[in-house]
Amino acid sequence: MTKVPFLRKHLSPDALYWRMYRLFQDVPNQRGERTTALADALMSGFALFALKDPSLLAFDQRRKQDDHNFQFVFHIGGVPCDTQMREILDPIDPEQLRPVFRDIFAQLAQGKVLEEMLFLDDFYLLALDGTEYFSSSEVHCQQCLFKKRHTGEIVYHHSLLGAVLVCPQRREVIPLMPEPILRQDGQTKNDCERNALARWLTKFRQDHPHLRVIATLDALYANAPVIGDLSKALVPWIIRVKEDDHAFLFAQARQRAQAGQVEDFSLVGSDGVHRHFRLARDLPLNESHPEVRVDFLEEDEMQGDGKYRTALIVDPVLRLCRERAETVMWGGRSRWKVENETFNTLKNQGYHLEHNYGHGHQNLSVVLAMLMMLAFLVDQTSQLCCALFTAAWEKCGSKRALWEGVREIFHRFSVDSMAEIYAALLYGHEKPAIQLLGNTS
Numbered sequence: 415m416t417k418v419p420f421l422r423k424h425l426s427p428d429a430l431y432w433r434m435y436r437l438f439q440d441v442p443n444q445r446g447e448r449t450t451a452l453a454d455a456l457m458s459g460f461a462l463f464a465l466k467d468p469s470l471l472a473f474d475q476r477r478k479q480d481d482h483n484f485q486f487v488f489h490i491g492g493v494p495c496d497t498q499m500r501e502i503l504d505p506i507d508p509e510q511l512r513p514v515f516r517d518i519f520a521q522l523a524q525g526k527v528l529e530e531m532l533f534l535d536d537f538y539l540l541a542l543d544g545t546e547y548f549s550s551s552e553v554h555c556q557q558c559l560f561k562k563r564h565t566g567e568i569v570y571h572h573s574l575l576g577a578v579l580v581c582p583q584r585r586e587v588i589p590l591m592p593e594p595i596l597r598q599d600g601q602t603k604n605d606c607e608r609n610a611l612a613r614w615l616t617k618f619r620q621d622h623p624h625l626r627v628i629a630t631l632d633a634l635y636a637n638a639p640v641i642g643d644l645s646k647a648l649v650p651w652i653i654r655v656k657e658d659d660h661a662f663l664f665a666q667a668r669q670r671a672q673a674g675q676v677e678d679f680s681l682v683g684s685d686g687v688h689r690h691f692r693l694a695r696d697l698p699l700n701e702s703h704p705e706v707r708v709d710f711l712e713e714d715e716m717q718g719d720g721k722y723r724t725a726l727i728v729d730p731v732l733r734l735c736r737e738r739a740e741t742v743m744w745g746g747r748s749r750w751k752v753e754n755e756t757f758n759t760l761k762n763q764g765y766h767l768e769h770n771y772g773h774g775h776q777n778l779s780v781v782l783a784m785l786m787m788l789a790f791l792v793d794q795t796s797q798l799c800c801a802l803f804t805a806a807w808e809k810c811g812s813k814r815a816l817w818e819g820v821r822e823i824f825h826r827f828s829v830d831s832m833a834e835i836y837a838a839l840l841y842g843h844e845k846p847a848i849q850l851l852g853n854t855s
């Protein structure tokens with residue numbers, strides 16, 4: 415007898431789809447009204463990314479054929495046509511989707527999923543970075559950032575600050591609600607990543623007042639204003655630094671080494687790699703902000719024929735010491751997970767983050783990016799908690815093949831749940847217990 419994989423039920427994609435639809439019912443339109451048409455449009459946008467259709471047109475083509483499945487799997491009473499969907503979603507304030515991110519995060523916490531991602535005592539590691547996901551010299555909206563080429567041509571673009579909980583030992587990430595990097599209301603100047611981070615931190619603390627996180631960030635963020643914003647939000651930090659940008663800091667570290675005030679030690683890491691560390695405490699970040707004190711961790715690693723050197727500044731509250739050096743190093747390296755495991759996945763693994771599904775005049779582009787991030791959040795949750803999902807993924811051999819398989823079954827058969835689709839991928843369509851019915855339309 416085939417063993418049915420264990421499924422953590424309240425975190426299964428089906429349970430989360432239902433929750434999400436219920437939460438979309440609370441999203442008001444511009445007039446403050448809550449309508450079924452709006453909830454259906456939001457859920458349809460979400461379904462577009464859950465199914466990973468390459469375009470709104472492709473999604474629109476399956477609209478009538480797969481009517482039963484949209485109703486039973488995604489709870490959508492009536493899928494709007496592509497034009498209607500754009501018109502309904504364009505005026506929605508993306509902030510109205512915040513409760514959905516917050517609710518799913520609470521479900522993950524309740525399901526003890528986050529506990530498996532603890533880092534350095536009882537913190538979670540939070541990787542943050544920005545990415546551009548839309549660029550055009552023609553299509554634009556009220557909030558587009560813009561830059562002028564030397565030819566005089568104006569290029570419009572959108573970026574967002576992504577924020578994901580990561581764990582050095584795991585490839586799954588838990589996305590929190592991103593912050594759009596856009597021209598703000600009434601502003602004529604472009605927004606920037608630093609301002610977006612400050613806004614993100616304020617909203618993060620409102621959403622999660624007591625969540626203990628450590629931010630891991632790239633060298634772009636190694637400056638006093640960012641450290642000030644992080645400290646104000648009670649978020650300790652591990653930030654990459656480069657000698658070119660922080661000559662004063664590196665010179666101070668060298669002086670300390672000459673004075674014999676640096677801890678210098680070698681370790682064989684948990685991955686079997688031999689590394690050399692230099693650790694100095696309580697250094698000034700730079701000449702202009704000597705009041706900002708940092709701990710400094712420099713690491714040398716032999717790679718091939720060469721030596722690879724990297725350096726981090728670490729919040730003194732994290733009590734950097736010899737015993738913590740390797741963990742902190744992995745925490746610093748995990749900043750890549752927002753780029754590699756999040757943005758690259760969204761751009762190249764079937765989600766089509768850079769594809770223009772529709773830009774709108776107000777918020778459409780941002781609302782669609784948020785719905786895509788929610789689809790990614792559910793998929794990452796499934797990867798962590800739903801053994802049926804992971805078994806189907808393993809059987810298909812790749813995420814791309816899994817998404818294709820899901821789309822094919824969704825299109826060819828009447829199904830009532832994602833569990834049924836994953837089971838069909840795993841056991842075959844003919845298994846009587848799965849009760850797949852041929853589509854007679």
Ligand SMILES: [Zn+2]
Nearest residue numbers: 554555557558
């Ligand atoms: Zn725009």
